[in-house]
Amino acid sequence: MALEEYRKQIDDLDNRILDLLAQRMEVVKQVGDLKRKTKATIYRPEREKAIIDRLDKMNKGLLNRAAIEAIFLEIFAVARNLELPERVAYLGPEGSFTHQAAESRYGAMSTYTSLNSIEAVFETVKSDRARFGVVPIENNQEGVVQETIDLLGRYDLNIIAELPLAIHFAFATEEENLKSIKKIYSKDIAFRQCSAFIEDHFDKGVELVPVNSTSTAVKIAKEEKGAAAICAHIAAKEYDLPILFENIEDSGENSTRFIILCKGHFNEPSNNDKTSILARLEDKPGALVTFLQEFHKAKINLCKVESRPAKEGSNFKYIFYIDFDGHFNDRRVQKVVKNYWHNIKWLGSYVKLV
Numbered sequence: 001m002a003l004e005e006y007r008k009q010i011d012d013l014d015n016r017i018l019d020l021l022a023q024r025m026e027v028v029k030q031v032g033d034l035k036r037k038t039k040a041t042i043y044r045p046e047r048e049k050a051i052i053d054r055l056d057k058m059n060k061g062l063l064n065r066a067a068i069e070a071i072f073l074e075i076f077a078v079a080r081n082l083e084l085p086e087r088v089a090y091l092g093p094e095g096s097f098t099h100q101a102a103e104s105r106y107g108a109m110s111t112y113t114s115l116n117s118i119e120a121v122f123e124t125v126k127s128d129r130a131r132f133g134v135v136p137i138e139n140n141q142e143g144v145v146q147e148t149i150d151l152l153g154r155y156d157l158n159i160i161a162e163l164p165l166a167i168h169f170a171f172a173t174e175e176e177n178l179k180s181i182k183k184i185y186s187k188d189i190a191f192r193q194c195s196a197f198i199e200d201h202f203d204k205g206v207e208l209v210p211v212n213s214t215s216t217a218v219k220i221a222k223e224e225k226g227a228a229a230i231c232a233h234i235a236a237k238e239y240d241l242p243i244l245f246e247n248i249e250d251s252g253e254n255s256t257r258f259i260i261l262c263k264g265h266f267n268e269p270s271n272n273d274k275t276s277i278l279a280r281l282e283d284k285p286g287a288l289v290t291f292l293q294e295f296h297k298a299k300i301n302l303c304k305v306e307s308r309p310a311k312e313g314s315n316f317k318y319i320f321y322i323d324f325d326g327h328f329n330d331r332r333v334q335k336v337v338k339n340y341w342h343n344i345k346w347l348g349s350y351v352k353l354v
């Protein structure tokens with residue numbers, strides 16, 4: 001068949017896809033009206049997961065699960081926006097990895113607010129200036145983001161979803177020749193994670209200048225002669241700084257887990273959930289062991305236990321951040337927590353992705 005004929009077929013199929021999408025959005029609008037009347041929640045991650053699971057199962061074509069997910073997450077994002085445009089606050093600046101994570105879930109049609117600190121994201125969601133907040137909670141090379149854990153204790157917000165993102169760094173500059181580069185701007189953590197690349201390509205004479213974000217690094221490198229930035233792909237694109245090398249990080253397994261925060265939101269069980277809690281246990285020998293043994297006895301898998309010193313004025317010495325498999329409503333989970341009501345703060349139960 002000639003190219004023109006193939007293209008004709010593609011055009012016809014696109015027309016049908018668009019028509020079907022418009023029909024889908026009509027139904028979504030009705031769902032939106034219904035939800036507004038009943039004051040129900042717009043974002044239902046467990047329903048979105050169920051749709052993707054079902055499509056993945058019935059799929060006989062060329063698409064794999066990742067492709068189905070990429071297409072449908074964008075459709076869901078547009079759908080939610082049609083039900084009720086909802087603002088998403090994230091730890092900025094624009095072009096940060098958190099921005100990239102937020103866009104991967106909320107798509108191109110949502111309204112975003114970039115904020116300067118993790119606490120500002122909590123505060124913005126708390127005071128209803130945004131419906132959702134996206135912040136990092138853990139990097140597999142650097143460990144947990146302690147500020148996020150502490151803020152989860154201080155604010156009454158819920159974790160409604162987790163977002164794992166593979167972190168890749170790019171090397172971007174206006175210079176065409178590496179020899180002309182005198183200064184490299186980036187975040188401290190990025191220099192550490194790209195140390196082999198820097199050693200392999202530059203001598204000791206090059207100055208590594210830490211700045212507060214990789215987006216700032218890009219902005220400076222865009223203006224300054226002889227400068228380069230180590231940054232997120234999205235940041236270089238945003239400021240139109242040419243990328244010379246992609247994926248320059250030492251370890252190919254650098255990933256960050258982000259969480260989505262929301263006020264007063266409860267996800268229905270999805271069959272593959274994770275629950276996060278904060279536990280304040282008495283300062284006496286064996287308190288933590290006894291508590292954790294309850295999970296063991298109930299055959300509940302613990303994914304993470306992090307201890308944080310309790311702040312002054314508290315009767316407790318340590319606070320433990322705990323992730324475990326299962327939904328808070330599961331009978332097994334309820335059995336464990338029923339003797340610990342006073343010690344536990346439930347943070348959220350959400351679809352497990354990691």
Ligand SMILES: C=C(O[C@@H]1C=C(C(=O)O)C=C[C@H]1O)C(=O)O
Binds near residue numbers: 028042043045
């Ligand atoms: C339409 C709904 O609202 C949202 C959009 C969805 C969709 O586009 O299919 C699914 C779940 C919700 O996040 C719904 O709850 O069914």
